[in-house]
Amino acid sequence: MRLEVAIEKQLGDFHLAAEFAVTGERIGIFGPSGSGKSTLMNLLAGLLRADRGHLCIDGEMLFDSHSGIHLAPERRRIGVVFQHAHLFPHLSVQRNLLYGYRRLPKQLRRIAPGSLIEVLGLAPLLGRDVSSLSGGERQRVALGRTILACPRLILLDEPLTGLDERLKYQIIPYLQQVFAEFGIPLLLISHSLNELRMLSETVLEFADGRLLGETSAEELARRSMGTSRIGYINLLELAAPSEHDGLYVYRWGNQEIVIAAGSAAPSGMFELSSKDITLFKRHPEATSARNMLHCRVVKLFGAGNRIGVELDCGGRTLVSQVVDEAAQELGLEPGSEVIAVIKASAFRRLY
Amino acid sequence: MFEFTPTDWQAMELSARVAITATLLSLPFGFATAYLLVFTRLPGKALFDGIINLPLVLPPVVVGYLLLLTLGTHGWLGQLLAALGIRIIFTWKAAVIASMVVGFPLLVRSIRLGMEQIDAQLIQASRTLGAHWYDTLFSVILPLSGRALFAGASLMFARSLGEFGATIIIAGNIPGVTQTIPLAIYDYTSTPGGDRMALGLCLVSIVLSLVVLLFNEAVVRRFRTEKRQ
Numbered sequence: 001m002r003l004e005v006a007i008e009k010q011l012g013d014f015h016l017a018a019e020f021a022v023t024g025e026r027i028g029i030f031g032p033s034g035s036g037k038s039t040l041m042n043l044l045a046g047l048l049r050a051d052r053g054h055l056c057i058d059g060e061m062l063f064d065s066h067s068g069i070h071l072a073p074e075r076r077r078i079g080v081v082f083q084h085a086h087l088f089p090h091l092s093v094q095r096n097l098l099y100g101y102r103r104l105p106k107q108l109r110r111i112a113p114g115s116l117i118e119v120l121g122l123a124p125l126l127g128r129d130v131s132s133l134s135g136g137e138r139q140r141v142a143l144g145r146t147i148l149a150c151p152r153l154i155l156l157d158e159p160l161t162g163l164d165e166r167l168k169y170q171i172i173p174y175l176q177q178v179f180a181e182f183g184i185p186l187l188l189i190s191h192s193l194n195e196l197r198m199l200s201e202t203v204l205e206f207a208d209g210r211l212l213g214e215t216s217a218e219e220l221a222r223r224s225m226g227t228s229r230i231g232y233i234n235l236l237e238l239a240a241p242s243e244h245d246g247l248y249v250y251r252w253g254n255q256e257i258v259i260a261a262g263s264a265a266p267s268g269m270f271e272l273s274s275k276d277i278t279l280f281k282r283h284p285e286a287t288s289a290r291n292m293l294h295c296r297v298v299k300l301f302g303a304g305n306r307i308g309v310e311l312d313c314g315g316r317t318l319v320s321q322v323v324d325e326a327a328q329e330l331g332l333e334p335g336s337e338v339i340a341v342i343k344a345s346a347f348r349r350l351y
Numbered sequence: 352m353f354e355f356t357p358t359d360w361q362a363m364e365l366s367a368r369v370a371i372t373a374t375l376l377s378l379p380f381g382f383a384t385a386y387l388l389v390f391t392r393l394p395g396k397a398l399f400d401g402i403i404n405l406p407l408v409l410p411p412v413v414v415g416y417l418l419l420l421t422l423g424t425h426g427w428l429g430q431l432l433a434a435l436g437i438r439i440i441f442t443w444k445a446a447v448i449a450s451m452v453v454g455f456p457l458l459v460r461s462i463r464l465g466m467e468q469i470d471a472q473l474i475q476a477s478r479t480l481g482a483h484w485y486d487t488l489f490s491v492i493l494p495l496s497g498r499a500l501f502a503g504a505s506l507m508f509a510r511s512l513g514e515f516g517a518t519i520i521i522a523g524n525i526p527g528v529t530q531t532i533p534l535a536i537y538d539y540t541s542t543p544g545g546d547r548m549a550l551g552l553c554l555v556s557i558v559l560s561l562v563v564l565l566f567n568e569a570v571v572r573r574f575r576t577e578k579r580q
Binding site: 100 | 352472476477478479481482483484486491494495549
C-alpha cells in the first residue's frame with residue numbers, strides 16, 4: 001500500500017501539518033498524546049475534512065482541496081478500530097460483526113465471516129448482547145466487524161489502550177494472525193513501543209502536529225533506551241517449554257533459557273529489559289542467575305549516557321545496556337565474545 | 352356516581368382520536384427536526400430552533416388565531432385547500448392541527464435530548480463501515496432514539512388531550528364534531544348546574560393523564576433495565 005499525505009488542519013489552537021509518502025503493509029504512527037495522531041486518523045477516514053492539501057491511497061485521490069474532492073467515509077473503504085470498541089448497543093454480537101459486511105457489494109466480499117469468526121475465536125460470543133462482553137471481547141468483535149467490511153486499509157486508534165495489561169497482550173496474537181491471514185494493510189496509532197514493535201514495520205513519528213521522521217519501531221526503541229526508566233525491552237518469542245524444578249526451560253536458537261514466569265502453554269511472548277542482562281568477560285564459576293548465554297557483540301550504540309550492546313546469541317539478537325566505564329573494562333567492541341547473565345525471574349510473560 | 356351524556360362520550364372519543372392522530376402525524380416530523388438540530392450544521396440553526404419552540408411560550412390563543420388566519424377561508428393555505436375541496440376550519444382536523452402545533456416543541460425537545468446522548472463515535476463507526484448518512488439514520492440513530500421517541504410521543508399525547516386555547520379558535524366548540532374534553536368542561540362550567548358534569552369530565556381527564564404518565568414511566572424503566580443487562 002502506498003499512502004501519500006500532504007494536509008493541513010486547524011482545530012482550535014492545534015495545527016496539524018503533515019506531509020509524507022509511505023509504502024508498506026504495517027505502518028505505525030507514534031507520538032505523545034496531543035501530537036495529532038488521532039486528528040490524522042480522522043482526516044484519513046474522512047471523519048474530518050482537511051483545510052488544505054491532498055490525500056492519496058494507492059493512486060486514488062481521497063481528498064484534494066484544489067479539485068474539491070472529498071470522499072465520504074463510506075466511499076473510502078478505510079476501516080477504523082476505535083480506542084473503545086464502540087459496538088452498536090442495540091445489535092447482537094453477530095449483527096455487529098455483519099454490519100459492514102451486509103453493506104458491501106457482493107463482488108467485494110472476499111472474507112468469509114466463518115473463517116474470521118474462527119480466527120478471532122468469536123463463535124461463543126455470537127448470540128450474546130454486546131453489553132455483556134468484557135473489554136477484550138468487545139475489542140475483538142470491533143476488530144472482526146471492521147475486517148468483515150473488507151477495507152483496503154485499517155486504522156487502529158490505540159486499540160489496546162483501554163485494556164488492562166494482561167488482556168492487552170492477549171489480543172496481539174489475534175491481531176497478528178488476522179492481518180497476516182487476510183492481508184489487509186494496517187496503520188496503527190500508538191504510544192506503546194511494544195505494540196508498535198509487534199505490529200508494525202515502518203513507524204512515522206509525530207510531535208506537536210508535525211512529522212518528525214520515518215523510522216522503524218526497533219530504531220525507536222533503541223533510541224528511547226537512554227531516556228526510559230525501563231531500558232530497552234527485548235521481545236522473545238519462545239516455544240516448546242519443559243518444566244524443571246518449578247522453572248520452565250525454553251529452547252532459544254541453539255541455547256536454552258530458564259524462565260520462572262513460564263507456563264505449559266506451547267508458545268509465548270516474553271519481555272526482558274536490557275537492564276537485566278549483565279555482561280561478563282569470562283564464564284563465571286557460579287552465579288545465582290540461571291541463564292548464562294554465550295554471545296558475540298554485533299555493535300555498540302549510544303543512547304543518552306548509556307551504551308546499548310547488540311548481541312548475537314547463536315543467531316538470535318539480544319540488547320543489553322552498560323555504562324561507558326563498564327564497556328571499557330570489558331573491552332567491548334564488535335566481534336568480542338561475552339557471557340550474558342540473566343536471572344530466571346527477569347523475564348515477564350506478555351502472552 | 353357520574354352519568355355521562357352521549358355528547359360527553361363523543362367528547363372523550365374525539366379527544367382520544369385527536370391526540371392519537373396528532374401524535375402519530377407529528378412523530379416523523381419531530382424526528383426529522385430533532386435530527387436536523389442535533390446532527391447537522393444548518394445556517395440559522397438558532398432561529399430555526401427558536402421558531403420550533405415558539406408555541407411552547409406563546410399563548411395558545413395566539414397560535415390558534417395565526418392558524419385561523421392561515422387556514423381560514425381567506426387565508427392563503429385555506430384558499431389553496433378549498434380549491435382542492437378540503438375544509439379544515441371547524442372540523443376535527445383543525446383540532447388535530449392545533450394539537451400538532453402546540454405539542455410539537457415538547458416532542459422535539461424529548462427526541463433531541465435522547466439524540467444528544469448518542470455517542471458520536473457510534474455514528475462515525477457506522478459511516479466507516481460503509482453506511483451512507485441515511486443508512487446510519489435508520490440503522491443507528493433511529494433505534495437508539497427509541498426511548499426518547501416514546502417519551503416525546505407520550506408527552507405530546509398528554510399535551511394534546513389538554514389542548515384548549517388554539518383548538519377553540521380554529522376548531523370551534525361544536526358538540527359531537529369538534530368538542531373535546533376540555534371544551535366540554537368549559538361548556539359545563541358556563542352552564543347553570545353543570546358543575547357535577549364538569550367534575551365528572553375533570554376526573555376522566557385526570558385518570559387519562561395519569562395513565563399516560565404511568566405508562567410512560569413503566570416503558571422508560573423497562574428500556575433502562577434492558578440497557579443495563
